[in-house]
Amino acid sequence: MPVVLSLNIAQKTVPVDYAQKGLTAIDKRPVEGPLQVSPPGPKGSGGSGVQGDMIGDWASHGGDHQAVYGYAREDLDHWQDELGLDLHNGQFGENITTQGIDQTNALIGERWRVGTALLEVTAPRIPCRTFAGHLGLSGWVKRFTQANRPGAYFRVLEAGLIAPGDEITVVHRPDHDVTVELFFRAMLTEPELLPRLLEAGDAVPPGVIELVHKRTAVELDS
Template identity: 35%
Template sequence: MSEQVCSLAIPLLSVNVGPARPMLYKGKEARSGIGKLPVDGSAELGLVGIDGDEQADLVNHGGEDKAVCVYSHDHYAHWESVLGRTLGFGAFGENFTTNGLLEPETHIGDVFRVGTAVVQVSQPRQPCWKLSMKWGLDELPALVTQTGATGFYFRVLQAGSVKAGDTLTLVSSYSAAITVAEANRVMHTDKNDIEGIQRLLGVDALSDSWVKQLRSRLERLESSSPGLLL
């Protein structure tokens, strides 16, 4: 894919981290690192995340493809209305709270410089039950998915230091890339869109976990509906 050099700059409002802690959910104990709090000063961003941050479920969270969870503060007003409370930075378990970088405008594969680090969009976030546990609303993950305001993940291409007040500067964007919103549509809404799946799988920056899920789905669709390929 060809690269397109861009000049987008987005404010980083907060860098948020937290250890995995025991929490109660429906009467049972569960460990989660969803309780993120803002960092004072600089934080070191490595290939698998920010120093001081932790995930309890390393199968579905963390790792190189999901080193940094990103969420835009633009979404907060809606969720404050839904939840009936004021939300502080890190409310959705995100590591970076930004002002901008919305799902319809951000592409899988976009590369940003922030602080002294370089990061790349790898996949949308898939909201899970831990949001329900944090905010006491069982349907919250489904609502987040339905709105498309999911946020997304960065992989780290170059480790470095980051802090609130830094700017996320778009270094390059692949002209044929797929937006986070389009990736969400293919994954969650139009699940039988074979052409959409194929286009998404053509983005080499897509995370390994999404590649595996979509390849498996594509194989099932192709085997059950061979006529769609004619």
């Protein structure tokens, strides 16, 4: 049975020299919960969708289409073995550490009932220098990109409570094949895949839809 292994938040931001804005809340820690999960509002003005969770860079993180970030414990275990590090739940900045469900092959627009909340898969996590600085690993962005294990962002369709141990039920799978992994490759290593993201409709973040249209226009003009 797929479950929320842990619910993780950062209760304060931390000043660091490797973050673009000088602050980060990437090192999230497990809490007992339950916590309210709600739509936070537009990106740039809305923070995390998880009650009490802090964000260091609102321009790059948070907002309705990045309200909740999930990462699978199975993928953390992969990296733990690869890197020889002890990785705690929440160390990749995820709000929910899951067990028993494949986030990499989840479809954009797929809907999960988690606790009493309804979440919708919207995008993969794109690695940044803050992520690399947090782990203290040279070449981490490239290595993470090559592995195609990005975890998934969610928007909150129905507000509710989430706690560790809550069952995860997939209640809807859309009729397309745009997975989190395909989205990740389109954004970072295979830009020719970008037009396919439009097949996932408004589950895709507006900024990404705008990027696809701009890239397509440039290709038509060239």
